[in-house]
Amino acid sequence: MRDFVLERPRSISEALEILKNQGEKAILKSGGTDVIVWLHKSLKEPDYLVDLTGIDQLRGIVMNDDNVEIRALVTLNQVIEDNAMNRYFPALVQACKAHSDPLIRNRATVVGNICAAVPSGDMIAPLMCYDAKVEIVGSRGTREVPVSDFITGPKKTSLRQEEIVTGIRIAIPFVETSGCYLKATRREALDIAQAAVCCTLHKGDSREFRIAFCAVSPRPLRAVEAEKLLNSSSVIDDSIIENAARLAADAVNPITDVRASREYRIDMIGELTKRAISICLRGPAEEGGPR
Numbered sequence: 001m002r003d004f005v006l007e008r009p010r011s012i013s014e015a016l017e018i019l020k021n022q023g024e025k026a027i028l029k030s031g032g033t034d035v036i037v038w039l040h041k042s043l044k045e046p047d048y049l050v051d052l053t054g055i056d057q058l059r060g061i062v063m064n065d066d067n068v069e070i071r072a073l074v075t076l077n078q079v080i081e082d083n084a085m086n087r088y089f090p091a092l093v094q095a096c097k098a099h100s101d102p103l104i105r106n107r108a109t110v111v112g113n114i115c116a117a118v119p120s121g122d123m124i125a126p127l128m129c130y131d132a133k134v135e136i137v138g139s140r141g142t143r144e145v146p147v148s149d150f151i152t153g154p155k156k157t158s159l160r161q162e163e164i165v166t167g168i169r170i171a172i173p174f175v176e177t178s179g180c181y182l183k184a185t186r187r188e189a190l191d192i193a194q195a196a197v198c199c200t201l202h203k204g205d206s207r208e209f210r211i212a213f214c215a216v217s218p219r220p221l222r223a224v225e226a227e228k229l230l231n232s233s234s235v236i237d238d239s240i241i242e243n244a245a246r247l248a249a250d251a252v253n254p255i256t257d258v259r260a261s262r263e264y265r266i267d268m269i270g271e272l273t274k275r276a277i278s279i280c281l282r283g284p285a286e287e288g289g290p291r
C-alpha cells in the first residue's frame with residue numbers, strides 16, 4: 001500500500017476545501033469497507049484519504065413530514081434498527097440485512113454503497129424502487145439527482161471531483177406499502193449477489209408495483225414492462241405473475257463471471273421476481289402500514 005495523507009475534516013466546507021485543493025489526488029472515505037480494501041490491493045493510490053467520519057452534519061436518519069433523509073454516514077445497521085425505516089421502507093431494510101455480515105454492516109454506509117456503484121451493490125435496487133434522490137454538495141452549490149441517473153455505469157457515477165454526497169432523500173409513502181428484497185448467493189453470509197430482485201407495492205387508490213434488479217445489468221434497471229402488466233391488471237393471478245416474471249427476465253442483460261453464469265442469473269431473476277410479487281401481495285401489515 002502506498003503512503004498517503006489522512007485528512008479528517010470536521011465540517012462539509014472543510015472537506016470541500018480539501019477536494020478543491022487536492023483534486024484527483026484525493027479520495028473520500030465513509031465506512032471504508034470498499035476504500036480500505038482498494039488501498040490494500042493498490043487498486044487506488046490516492047495522495048490524500050479524506051475521512052468523512054468526523055463530520056457530525058453527515059450523521060442521522062432525519063424524518064420530516066414528507067421525506068426521510070438518510071445522511072451520508074448512516075450505516076446499514078442503523079437503517080436496520082430504525083423503526084420508521086422498517087415501517088415505510090421494508091425492502092431497503094431487507095437489502096441491508098442481506099448485505100455482508102453484522103460487523104461489516106456496522107461500518108458500511110448506504111451512501112458508500114451507491115457511490116461505489118458496483119452492479120452488485122445491494123442498496124441500489126431498493127433505492128430505485130423507492131425513487132430515491134441523491135443529495136450532492138460541491139463548490140458550485142447543491143444539487144439532487146435520482147439514483148437512476150447518479151449511477152452511470154459499473155463503478156461510475158455522475159459525481160464531480162469536487163463534490164460530496166451528503167445524503168439520500170426518499171418520499172414517505174402516504175399509503176399502505178409492502179416490499180421485499182430477495183438475493184441469490186452462493187452461501188448464506190458475506191457473499192455478493194449472483195442476482196437479486198427488489199419489489200415494492202404501494203396500495204393506494206390504484207395499485208403500484210415497482211421492481212428493480214441487482215447484479216444483472218451495468219446500470220440500475222427497473223422492470224418497466226413487468227410493472228406495467230402488474231399495474232394494469234385488475235386481478236393478479238398465477239398467470240399474470242408468470243408473465244410478469246418472464247418480462248422481468250427478458251429485461252436483464254447479465255454477464256457470466258466467477259459468481260454465476262448469464263443463464264443462471266436470468267433464470268434466478270424470473271424465479272425471484274415470482275416470489276417477490278407474491279410476498280408483496282401478501283404484505284404483512286407490520287411491514288409498511290399506512291401513515
Ligand SMILES: Cc1cc2nc3c(=O)[nH]c(=O)nc-3n(C[C@H](O)[C@H](O)[C@H](O)COP(=O)(O)OP(=O)(O)OC[C@H]3O[C@@H](n4cnc5c(N)ncnc54)[C@H](O)[C@@H]3O)c2cc1C
Pocket residue numbers: 027028029030031032033034035036037052072098099100101104107108109110111112113114115116120121122123159163164165166190191192193
Ligand atoms: C467483507 C465484505 C463484504 C461485503 N459484502 C457486500 C455485500 O454483501 N453487498 C454489497 O453491496 N457490498 C458488499 N461489500 C462492499 C461494501 O461493504 C459496500 O459497498 C459498502 O456499502 C460501502 O460503504 P462504505 O461506507 O464502507 O464506503 P467506502 O468504502 O467509505 O466508500 C465507497 C466509495 O464511495 C465513495 N464515497 C463514500 N462516501 C462518500 C460520500 N459521502 N460522497 C461521495 N463519495 C463517497 C468513496 O470514495 C468510494 O469510492 C462488502 C465489502 C466487504 C469488505
